[in-house]
Amino acid sequence: MSELVLLLGGSGRLGRHIAGELLQRGYRVRALLRSGKRSALLPAGIDECLIGDPLQAAAIRGLFDGVQVIISALGASLSASLLKGGSYHAVDFAMNKAVLDAAPNSLRKFIYVSVFGAEEQRHLSYMDAHEQFVDALRSSDKCAHSIIRPTGFFGIFSQLVDIGRTGIGTVFGDGSARTNPIHEADVAHACVAAIEDEAETLELGGPEILSRREIVAMAMRAAGRKARIVAVPPRVFNLGIAPLRPVNPRLHALLQFSAEIFTRDCIAPLRGTQRLEDYLADYARRR
Numbered sequence: 369m370s371e372l373v374l375l376l377g378g379s380g381r382l383g384r385h386i387a388g389e390l391l392q393r394g395y396r397v398r399a400l401l402r403s404g405k406r407s408a409l410l411p412a413g414i415d416e417c418l419i420g421d422p423l424q425a426a427a428i429r430g431l432f433d434g435v436q437v438i439i440s441a442l443g444a445s446l447s448a449s450l451l452k453g454g455s456y457h458a459v460d461f462a463m464n465k466a467v468l469d470a471a472p473n474s475l476r477k478f479i480y481v482s483v484f485g486a487e488e489q490r491h492l493s494y495m496d497a498h499e500q501f502v503d504a505l506r507s508s509d510k511c512a513h514s515i516i517r518p519t520g521f522f523g524i525f526s527q528l529v530d531i532g533r534t535g536i537g538t539v540f541g542d543g544s545a546r547t548n549p550i551h552e553a554d555v556a557h558a559c560v561a562a563i564e565d566e567a568e569t570l571e572l573g574g575p576e577i578l579s580r581r582e583i584v585a586m587a588m589r590a591a592g593r594k595a596r597i598v599a600v601p602p603r604v605f606n607l608g609i610a611p612l613r614p615v616n617p618r619l620h621a622l623l624q625f626s627a628e629i630f631t632r633d634c635i636a637p638l639r640g641t642q643r644l645e646d647y648l649a650d651y652a653r654r655r
């Protein structure tokens with residue numbers, strides 16, 4: 369019988385692709401979701417959906433029964449529209465750690481999605497939350513593990529199409545920092561391949577290296593607008609967002625992360641296959 373994979377974060381942007389890829393490759397899939405409403409986002413054919421709080425993993429009946437592998441794409445959202453819920457630490461670290469602690473010693477492998485470059489940017493709470501769990505995974509002797517480190521997902525850049533419809537795009541700094549975003553399906557492919565692959569860490573980005581200015585211009589083209597791009601000095605932006613910190617620490621952490629990530633090169637090994645321009649054009653057509 370094929371292996372049973374417990375999928376965390378299966379209702380998310382990446383998690384849905386992982387679920388589809390697992391089914392396509394013949395794995396059995398048990399998903400843990402926080403709400404029944406989100407189960408409709410998963411592809412048809414999932415063997416089992418359990419509803420529960422990952423922090424209470426030890427108490428969720430049957431959660432680990434027969435599970436050989438856990439794949440986690442569970443993390444607090446980077447989408448500006450989904451800023452409800454706990455801090456990055458309370459979700460990305462604490463929830464994954466609770467599942468790891470509760471998992472039985474019979475578990476063969478835990479595959480965790482962190483972020484490309486997170487080890488060097490631990491001063492950002494979004495990055496540190498992921499890396500705290502990576503540390504926990506590395507120091508646990510419970511099972512083998514793989515850390516997947518992708519660059520930004522295509523889906524996150526679709527927000528630039530919506531902003532581009534206003535006729536004005538923005539970049540932090542001069543917009544020359546480069547990156548190679550990756551399609552969620554390409555990341556999902558790597559996560560599922562990691563079930564059998566022995567590499568401890570896999571860094572991956574998409575097939576094209578683009579400057580932040582090129583990406584904004586691409587999104588504005590997809591939105592059908594001429595590229596009018598305003599450059600925002602990062603220091604001014606950081607001063608402007610400082611008062612947010614005590615009021616909404618999660619939003620502050622997200623904006624601080626954005627300002628920093630958009631002004632430094634973030635180029636991972638070119639492993640993805642899909643093109644951002646096609647994705648954005650398709651997104652704009654469907655809106």
Ligand SMILES: NC(=O)c1ccc[n+]([C@@H]2O[C@H](COP(=O)([O-])OP(=O)(O)OC[C@H]3O[C@@H](n4cnc5c(N)ncnc54)[C@H](OP(=O)(O)O)[C@@H]3O)[C@@H](O)[C@H]2O)c1
Nearest residue numbers: 377378379380381382402441442443445453519520521524
């Ligand atoms: N987006 C990017 O560009 C990017 C790049 C590199 C790495 N990553 C990392 O990859 C992982 C997946 O990213 P994604 O874009 O697929 O994220 P996403 O779409 O926001 O999905 C996150 C998943 O985590 C679940 N989740 C969030 N908060 C939760 C909570 N408080 N309790 C229980 N479940 C919760 C969500 O459940 P609901 O559906 O119920 O909300 C969803 O299933 C994250 O760790 C992210 O940081 C993302």
